[in-house]
Amino acid sequence: MSFTKLDELGHKLEALEHALAILGADEATHMAVGGGEKRADAMASLAGMLHARATAPEIGDWIVSAEDEALNDDQQAALREFGRHYENLTCLPSEFVERQMTARMRSEQLWRDLRGKNDWAGFLPSLENVVSLVREEAAMRADRTGLDPYDAMMEQYDPGNRAADITPVFTELKSFLKAFVPEALAVQEERLAKSPLKPLSGSYPVERQRELGLAMMAAVGFDLTHGSLAVSHHPFCGGVPTDVRITTRYRTSEFLSALMGLLHETGHALYEQNLPAQWAHWPLGRARGMAVHESQSLFVEKQLGRNPAFWVWALPVVEKHLGEEWSMDDILPHVHHVERGLIRVDADEVTYPLHVILRYELEQELVSGRLEVADIPEAWNAKMREYLGLSTIDNFADGPMQDVHWPGGAFGYFPSYTLGAMMAAQQWDALKHVHPSVDEDISRGRFDALNDWRRKEIWSQGSRWSTPELMQRATGEKLAAHHFTDHLRRRYGRA
Amino acid sequence: MSFTKLDELGHKLEALEHALAILGADEATHMAVGGGEKRADAMASLAGMLHARATAPEIGDWIVSAEDEALNDDQQAALREFGRHYENLTCLPSEFVERQMTARMRSEQLWRDLRGKNDWAGFLPSLENVVSLVREEAAMRADRTGLDPYDAMMEQYDPGNRAADITPVFTELKSFLKAFVPEALAVQEERLAKSPLKPLSGSYPVERQRELGLAMMAAVGFDLTHGSLAVSHHPFCGGVPTDVRITTRYRTSEFLSALMGLLHETGHALYEQNLPAQWAHWPLGRARGMAVHESQSLFVEKQLGRNPAFWVWALPVVEKHLGEEWSMDDILPHVHHVERGLIRVDADEVTYPLHVILRYELEQELVSGRLEVADIPEAWNAKMREYLGLSTIDNFADGPMQDVHWPGGAFGYFPSYTLGAMMAAQQWDALKHVHPSVDEDISRGRFDALNDWRRKEIWSQGSRWSTPELMQRATGEKLAAHHFTDHLRRRYGRA
Numbered sequence: 001m002s003f004t005k006l007d008e009l010g011h012k013l014e015a016l017e018h019a020l021a022i023l024g025a026d027e028a029t030h031m032a033v034g035g036g037e038k039r040a041d042a043m044a045s046l047a048g049m050l051h052a053r054a055t056a057p058e059i060g061d062w063i064v065s066a067e068d069e070a071l072n073d074d075q076q077a078a079l080r081e082f083g084r085h086y087e088n089l090t091c092l093p094s095e096f097v098e099r100q101m102t103a104r105m106r107s108e109q110l111w112r113d114l115r116g117k118n119d120w121a122g123f124l125p126s127l128e129n130v131v132s133l134v135r136e137e138a139a140m141r142a143d144r145t146g147l148d149p150y151d152a153m154m155e156q157y158d159p160g161n162r163a164a165d166i167t168p169v170f171t172e173l174k175s176f177l178k179a180f181v182p183e184a185l186a187v188q189e190e191r192l193a194k195s196p197l198k199p200l201s202g203s204y205p206v207e208r209q210r211e212l213g214l215a216m217m218a219a220v221g222f223d224l225t226h227g228s229l230a231v232s233h234h235p236f237c238g239g240v241p242t243d244v245r246i247t248t249r250y251r252t253s254e255f256l257s258a259l260m261g262l263l264h265e266t267g268h269a270l271y272e273q274n275l276p277a278q279w280a281h282w283p284l285g286r287a288r289g290m291a292v293h294e295s296q297s298l299f300v301e302k303q304l305g306r307n308p309a310f311w312v313w314a315l316p317v318v319e320k321h322l323g324e325e326w327s328m329d330d331i332l333p334h335v336h337h338v339e340r341g342l343i344r345v346d347a348d349e350v351t352y353p354l355h356v357i358l359r360y361e362l363e364q365e366l367v368s369g370r371l372e373v374a375d376i377p378e379a380w381n382a383k384m385r386e387y388l389g390l391s392t393i394d395n396f397a398d399g400p401m402q403d404v405h406w407p408g409g410a411f412g413y414f415p416s417y418t419l420g421a422m423m424a425a426q427q428w429d430a431l432k433h434v435h436p437s438v439d440e441d442i443s444r445g446r447f448d449a450l451n452d453w454r455r456k457e458i459w460s461q462g463s464r465w466s467t468p469e470l471m472q473r474a475t476g477e478k479l480a481a482h483h484f485t486d487h488l489r490r491r492y493g494r495a
Numbered sequence: 496m497s498f499t500k501l502d503e504l505g506h507k508l509e510a511l512e513h514a515l516a517i518l519g520a521d522e523a524t525h526m527a528v529g530g531g532e533k534r535a536d537a538m539a540s541l542a543g544m545l546h547a548r549a550t551a552p553e554i555g556d557w558i559v560s561a562e563d564e565a566l567n568d569d570q571q572a573a574l575r576e577f578g579r580h581y582e583n584l585t586c587l588p589s590e591f592v593e594r595q596m597t598a599r600m601r602s603e604q605l606w607r608d609l610r611g612k613n614d615w616a617g618f619l620p621s622l623e624n625v626v627s628l629v630r631e632e633a634a635m636r637a638d639r640t641g642l643d644p645y646d647a648m649m650e651q652y653d654p655g656n657r658a659a660d661i662t663p664v665f666t667e668l669k670s671f672l673k674a675f676v677p678e679a680l681a682v683q684e685e686r687l688a689k690s691p692l693k694p695l696s697g698s699y700p701v702e703r704q705r706e707l708g709l710a711m712m713a714a715v716g717f718d719l720t721h722g723s724l725a726v727s728h729h730p731f732c733g734g735v736p737t738d739v740r741i742t743t744r745y746r747t748s749e750f751l752s753a754l755m756g757l758l759h760e761t762g763h764a765l766y767e768q769n770l771p772a773q774w775a776h777w778p779l780g781r782a783r784g785m786a787v788h789e790s791q792s793l794f795v796e797k798q799l800g801r802n803p804a805f806w807v808w809a810l811p812v813v814e815k816h817l818g819e820e821w822s823m824d825d826i827l828p829h830v831h832h833v834e835r836g837l838i839r840v841d842a843d844e845v846t847y848p849l850h851v852i853l854r855y856e857l858e859q860e861l862v863s864g865r866l867e868v869a870d871i872p873e874a875w876n877a878k879m880r881e882y883l884g885l886s887t888i889d890n891f892a893d894g895p896m897q898d899v900h901w902p903g904g905a906f907g908y909f910p911s912y913t914l915g916a917m918m919a920a921q922q923w924d925a926l927k928h929v930h931p932s933v934d935e936d937i938s939r940g941r942f943d944a945l946n947d948w949r950r951k952e953i954w955s956q957g958s959r960w961s962t963p964e965l966m967q968r969a970t971g972e973k974l975a976a977h978h979f980t981d982h983l984r985r986r987y988g989r990a
Contacts (some may be wrong), residue, residue, distance in 0.1 A: 015540030018533065019514040026517055030525060034720040035738030038513065038775075045510030049544075225529040243530030280533070 002062040003069050006082050009059065010281035016050040018240050025238040025245035029230040055089050074279070081283040081463050088156060091144040092137060100133045100409060107407040120377060120396035127407060128373045131366055134411050138367050150367045153412030158289035158419070160466030163364065165479070166415055169422070170357050172481045177354055178387065180485070184338045184350050184492040191333065198330045204322050206231075206250045212321035213248065213262045216314070220300060221451045222246075222266050223273050235261045237268035237297075241280060244269040255322060256334055260301060267300030268293060270451070274459035285462045288470055290413060294420025295427060296458065302349050302421070303428045304442060306335050306491075312443035338492060340388045342398040349421065350492055354387040356418040359403075363411050376400045419479070423471060426483040427454070430475035497557040498564050501577050504554065505776035511545040513735050520733035520740035524725040535600035543593040550585045569774070576778040576958050583651060586639040587632060595628045595904060602902040607728055615872065615891035622902060623868045626861055629906050633862050645862045648907030652785040653914070655961050658859065661910055664976055665852050668913070671980055672849055673882070679833045679845050679987040686828070693825045699817050701745045707816035708743065708757045711809070715795055716946045717741075717761050718768050729899050730756045730840075732763035732792075736775060739764045750817060751829055752841065755796055762795030763788055765946070769954035780957045783965055785908060789915025790922060791953065797844050797916070798923040799937060799945075801830050801986075807938035833987060835883040837893040844916065845987055849882040854898075854909040862906055871895045914974070918966060921978040922953070925970035 020043060027039055063083050071079060092100075107126040114123045134153070141152035147162075154161045210229065218224055227244035239245035246265045250258050271287050279285030287293050304310050311331055319325050338348050344355035362379055365371035371379060380400045381392045392399030400406075405413055431453050432438055438450050457474035465473060472478055515538060522534055558578050566574060587595075602621040609618045629648070636647035642657075649656040705724065713719055722739035734740035741760045745753045766782050774780030782788050799805050806826050814820050833843045839850035857874055860866035866874055875895045876887045887894030895901070900908055926948050927933055933945055952969035959965075966974050 011536075012540060012544070015537040015544070018537035019518060019541055022518055022521060023514060026521060026525075030521075030723065030725070032720060032722050032738040034718070035735070038735060038737040041506075042510040042513035045507060046514060049507075049510075223529070224527070226527050228525065228527050230525070240530070240533060242533040243527045 001069055002066040003071060003075055003079065005062050006059070006066060006079070007281070009053070009062075010082075010283075013050060013054055014281040016046055016053070020046055020050065021238055021240050022243070022245075025230075025236075025247075028232040028234070028236065028238075029245070029247060051089070054085070055094075059086055060090070074284075077464050078279065078282040078284040081286075084159065085283045087144065091141055096133075096136070096140070100137065103129050103133055104407070104409045107409075108404060111401065111404065111407040115397050115401045118395070118397045118401075120401065123396075123401065123407075124373060130407060130409050131373050134409055135367060135369060137409075138411070150364050150412060153367065154415065155412075157413050157416055158291045158467045159463075160468045161289075161291065161415070161419070165468070166360075166419065169479060169481050170353075170360060170415070170418070173353055173418070173422075173485065174357050174387070176481070176485045177350070180488060180493065181338070181340065181350060181354070181388070183494065184488070185340070187492065187494055188333075188336075188338055195329065197333050200256055200324075200326070200330070200334055201253055202322070202324060204250075204252055204255045206252060208321050209250050209252075209255050209258060212255070212318060213259060215317055215321065216259065217246070217262065217266045217269075219317075219445055220263070220266055220304060220447050221270050226273050227269055229262075235265055237265040237272070239272075241272045241275050241277070244272050255318075260305060260335075263305040264297045264301040267297030270300065270454070271296040271459055274455050276460055276462045279462050283463060288461070288463050288465070289467050290416035291419035291423060291467055292458065292470060294416050295423035296420075296454070298349075298421050299424040299427060299454070303424055303487075304447075306349070307439070307442060308332060309439040309443040311335065313445040317445075336491060340390055342384070342390055342392060342395070343402055345402075350488055351388060353418040353421065356414050358383045358387060359405075359414040360418075363406070363414065367411055422479060422481060422484040425487040426471065426475050426477075426480065427458070428487070429483045430457075496564060497561040498566060498570055498574065500557050501554070501561060501574070502776070504548070504557075505577075505778075508545060508549055509776040511541055511548070515541055515545065516733060516735050517738070517740075520731075520742075523727040523729070523731065523733075524740070524742060531600075531604050535597060535604070538600065539593045539596040542596045543589050546584065546587075546589045546592045550581070550589070554581055555585075569779075572959050573774065573777045573779040576781075579654065580778040582639070586636045586647075591628075591631070591635075595632065598624050598628055599902070599904040602904075603899060606896065606899065606902040610892050610896045613890070613892040613896070615896060618891075618896060618902075619868060625902060625904050626868050626906075629904055630862060630864060632904075633906070645859045645907060648862060649910065650907075652905075652908050652911055653787075653962055654784060655963060656784075656786070656910065656914070661855075661914070664917075665848075665855060665910070665913070668848055668976060668980070669852050669882070672845070675980075675983060675988070676833070676835070676845055676849070676883075678989065679983070680835075682987065682989055683828075683831075683833055690824065690828075692828050693821075695751060695819075695821070695825070695829055696748055697817070697819060699747055699750045701747060703816055704745050704747075704750050704753055707750070707813060708754060710812055710816065711754065711758065712741070712761045712764075714812070714940055715758065715761055715799065715942050716765050721768055722764055724757070730760055732760040732767070734767075736767045736770050736772070739767050750813075755800060755830075756840070758800040759792045759796040762792030765795065765949075766791040766954055769950050771955055771957050774957050778958060783956070783958050783960070784962055785911035786914040786918060787953065787962060787965060789911050790918035791915075791949070793844075793912075793916050794919040794922060794949070798919055799942075801844070802934065802937060803827060804934040804938040806830065808940040812940075831986060835885055837879070837885055837887060837890070838897055840897075845983055846883060848913040848916065851909050851913040853878045853882060854900075858901070858906050858909060917974060917976055917979040920982040921966065921970050921972075921975065922949070923982070924978050925952075 023039065023043055031039060063079065063086060066079050107130045110123055110126045138149035138153050141155070142149040145152050145155060147155060151162050214224070214229055217229065226242050227239065227246060230245065230247050231249060232247035233249065235248045237244065237246050246262065246269050248258050248262045248265065271293060275287060276285055308328065311328060315326060315328070315331065338350045340351060341347055344352065347355055358380070361383065362371060362376065366373070377392070377396060377400055384390045384392050384399070431450055434453060435449055441447070441449055458470070461470060468478060518534065518538055526534060558574065558581060561574050602625045605618055605621045633644035633648050636650070637644040640647050640650060642650060646657050709719070709724060712724065721737050722734065722741060725740065725742045726744060727742035728744065730743045732739060732741050741757070741764055743753050743757045743760065766788055770782060771780055803823065806823060810821060810823070810826060833845045835846060836842055839847065842850050853875070856878065857866060857871065861868070872887070872891060872895055879885045879887050926945060929948060930944055936942070936944055953965070956965060960968060963973055
C-alpha cells in the first residue's frame with residue numbers, strides 16, 4: 001500500500017529531523033567552540049540525506065496512488081500534507097537550490113561582518129544576488145502552485161495566506177497605528193508626569209533568574225519532563241516535541257527582558273509539546289505555520305505575560321526568587337512601556353506591527369521587481385519617517401541591515417509576526433467568550449482552563465487545517481483587525 | 496576509483512556517527528526525562544541507516560577492487576580497516592540491529608530508574624531480552640568469523656583478543672591477587688596503626704569541584720576548546736574527537752572519587768582528541784580498541800593521578816580550589832587506599848581486576864547459555880564471596896545492577912579494563928626508560944613530554960596496527976603481566 005510506504009518514510013524522516021533538531025540546539029548551547037567545523041559538516045551531510053530521502057521520485061508516485069486507497073480521515077489529511085511538503089521540496093531544481101544556498105550563506109556571512117560596520121555599499125551586491133534568486137524562486141513557485149509570486153513565497157510559511165486578504169487588514173492596522181502610537185505615547189507621558197518610572201535594576205544572579213524562569217514556565221504549562229532551559233547567545237525554542245529546548249540569555253543587572261523572552265519562547269514550546277503525538281512522524285503532526293506559531297508565543301508573552309492580571313500572581317513569585325518587593329505600579333509601566341525605535345526585535349507590541357508592515361510592503365515590491373535593492377535605503381527611510389517619525393538616513397545597520405531574513409532569502413516570512421499578534425488577540429477574545437473569568441484565573445496562577453482551550457482549538461490540530469481555516473474554526477470568524485486594535489486600545493489607550 | 500568511493504562513504508558514515516555520538520551524550524546529560532522514547536526511536540532509526548549504508552553490498556566490491564589500485568601507505572592501511580569494519584558489520588542484518596538498539600536503550604533507561612530502587616525483579620525481563628539478543632548476535636558473529644561466540648563478541652572491542660589467551664593470564668592474575676590483596680591490606684593496616692587515616696571530608700560545593708576538575712583536566716592535556724565537562728548518572732567519555740563530552744558525578748561531602756573519575760575519563764578524552772584528524776572519516780582514524788583506550792584512561796588515573804609525584808604538584812591546586820591544606824601524608828593514604836568493596840567503579844587498582852575477572856567469567860557463561868539471567872545474583876554472590884569475601888545477597892544495586900554494560904548489551908567489553916591496566920603499566924615502564932625524569936616532570940605539573948611520547952606512540956597511530964603490534968612498537972615487547980604486578984608490588988606491597 002502506498003500510504004504505508006509514506007508512513008514508513010515518515011519515521012525515517014522524523015529520525016533525521018530529530019537528529020538535526022537536537023544537534024542544532026546542542027550547537028548553540030553545549031558544543032565545544034572547536035567543534036563547529038565538524039558539526040557543520042555533519043549537519044550538512046544529514047540535511048543532504050534528509051533532502052534526498054524526502055524528494056525521491058517514487059514518493060510522488062506513492063502520493064498519487066495513495067489517493068485511490070481507502071484512507072480514514074486522519075490518513076487523508078496526512079496524505080494532503082505529504083503532498084504539500086513534497087511539492088514544496090521538489091518545485092525547485094536541485095541545481096537552483098544549491099546555487100541559492102551558496103548565495104544565501106555568503107550574504108548571511110557578509111551581513112554578520114558588515115552590519116557592525118554600517119557598510120551598505122559592500123553588502124549591496126550580495127543582497128542583489130539573493131533578491132535576484134528570490135525572484136527566480138518566486139516565479140518557479142508561482143508556476144508550480146498557480147499563485148501570485150509573493151503568495152507562493154508566503155505559502156511556504158503559512159499555507160493559505162494571501163496578500164489579497166492580508167493587505168486590507170494591514171492597511172487598516174497601519175492607519176489605526178499612525179494615530180494610536182501618538183495617543184499611547186501621550187498617555188504614557190501623562191502617567192509618568194504623575195508618577196516617575198521606578199527602575200527595576202538590581203543585582204540578580206543568573207541562577208536565581210533561571211529558577212524564576214523555570215517556575216514561570218512550569219506555571220504557564222511548560223512540561224519540564226519534556227523540555228529544558230539552557231543559555232544561548234540568541235534565545236530560541238528548538239529540539240523536538242518530546243524534548244523541547246528553550247534558551248535565553250541573562251543580564252545580572254536586569255531581569256524583565258530575559259523573563260519576557262522566556263515567556264515568548266515558552267509559548268512556542270507549549271505548541272510543540274502539545275502537538276498530536278500520534279501524527280509526530282507525518283508532516284500533518286507539525287505546527288501549522290509560522291503565523292500560528294507566533295500567535296502561540298505572543299499569546300503567552302502579550303495576552304498572558306503583559307496582562308495586569310498576570311502580575312497579580314507573578315509579583316509574589318518574582319519576590320520569592322529575586323527578593324524584591326515591587327507593586328503593580330512599579331512593574332506595569334515597564335511591562336507596558338511604549339517607545340518609537342529603529343529596531344524591530346526591540347519594539348513593543350504597539351509599534352512592532354509598523355516595523356513588519358514596512359518590510360511587508362517593501363519585500364512585495366522587491367519580489368515583483370518594482371523596487372531595486374539599491375533603492376531600499378531610501379524607501380526604508382521614507383516609510384520609517386512616515387510610520388514612526390524616525391530617520392534611517394546613512395544608518396543602514398539600524399535600518400535595512402538589521403534583520404537576517406533578507407540576506408537569508410526568507411522573503412514572505414515577515415508578515416507572520418504581525419499576523420501572529422492579531423491572531424493571538426483574536427484567540428484571546430474567543431477564549432474570553434467561552435471563559436469569561438480568564439483574567440481571574442490568571443491572577444490566581446491558574447492556566448489550566450485556558451490551556452485546555454488552546455490545546456483543543458490549536459495545538460491538537462497540528463497541520464490539519466490551512467491557517468485561515470484554523471482561525472475560523474477556533475474563533476468563529478476570519479482574521480479581523482479589530483481584536484488586536486481593541487486590545488491595544490484597552491491596554492495603552494485613553495480610558 | 497573504488498578507494499575514492501570508500502573515502503566518500505567515510506564522510507557520510509562520519510556524519511551519522513557524529514549524530515549518534517552527540518545524541519548519545521546528550522541523552523545522558525541534557526535530555527528531558529520524557530524524551531527517552533522518541534530518542535530511542537530516532538537513534539535506532541539512525542543506527543539502522545548507518546548500518547544499511549555501511550553494509551551496502553557494493554562496498555564489498557569496492558574493497559576487493561581497491562586492493563588492485565595504486566594506494567599509498569595510509570590508504571592501504573585505511574583499506575585494511577575498511578575491510579575489517581565491513582566484515583564486522585555485515586555479520587548482522589539491519590533489522591536485527593534496530594531491534595537490538597531499541598531493546599538496549601529501553602533496558603538502559605529502565606536500569607537508570609530501577610537500580611536506585613534495588614528492583615531486580617522489575618529489571619529482569621528487560622535484561623533477559625538483551626541477553627537473548629546478545630546470544631543471537633554472538634552466534635551470528637561466530638558464524639561469520641569462525642571464532643567462538645564469546646571471542647566473536649570481544650573481537651568487536653579488541654581485535655585479536657581471545658579467551659584462550661586471556662583466561663590463563665587472568666587466572667595467573669587472580670591467583671596473584673588472592674595472595675596480594677591480603678598483603679596490601681596488611682601493609683595498609685600496619686601503616687594506619689602507626690598513623691591513623693585523616694579524613695578528607697568537608698563541604699565542597701559542586702561548582703568548586705567542577706572548577707578543580709577543569710583545572711586538572713586542562714593541566715594534564717585536555718583541550719577545552721574541543722571538549723566539555725557535564726554531569727551524568729554514570730561517568731563517561733563520549734562525543735566526537737573535535738567535541739569530546741566528559742561527565743562525572745559529585746558528592747559535596749567528598750571530592751577525591753569524582754576527581755579520580757574525572758582523570759580517568761580525561762585519559763580517554765586525550766586519546767580521542769589526539770587521534771589523527773586527517774583520517775577522521777576512515778575507520779583507520781579511530782582509537783585502536785577498548786583495551787588500548789582503557790590503557791590511556793588508566794595511565795592518567797593510575798600512572799599519573801595516583802603517583803605520589805603527581806600530588807606534589809596537585810596538592811596546591813586542590814588547596815587553591817577547595818581551600819583545604821593537606822600534606823602528602825594526609826592525601827596518599829586515601830589515593831592508595833585499598834579496600835574490598837562491592838562496586839567496581841569505586842574499586843582501587845589492587846582489587847579492581849577481581850571485579851573484572853568475575854564479570855569476564857559470568858558473561859562467558861551468559862553468552863554460552865550455561866548461566867541464565869535469573870541466576871546471575873546467586874552466581875555473582877558466590878564469586879564475590881570467593882574473590883573478595885563479600886556478600887551481595889539481596890543487594891542487586893551493588894551487585895549485578897551496578898554496571899550499564901549488560902543492560903547496554905556490551906558483552907565482551909569487561910576484560911578490556913584489566914588488559915588496559917596491564918598495558919598502562921607496561922607503557923609507563925617504556926616511557927620511563929626513554930624519559931627517566933618523568934616523575935620529576937609530573938611533580939612540577941609538566942605533562943608535555945610524557946604526552947608527546949604517548950601522542951607519538953599511541954594516539955597518532957589510530958587503528959594503524961593491531962593491538963599486539965601497537966604494544967610491541969610502543970614498548971618494545973609484547974604484553975607481559977609482570978609490569979602490572981611489579982607496579983602493584985612497588986606501590987602497595989612490603990618494601
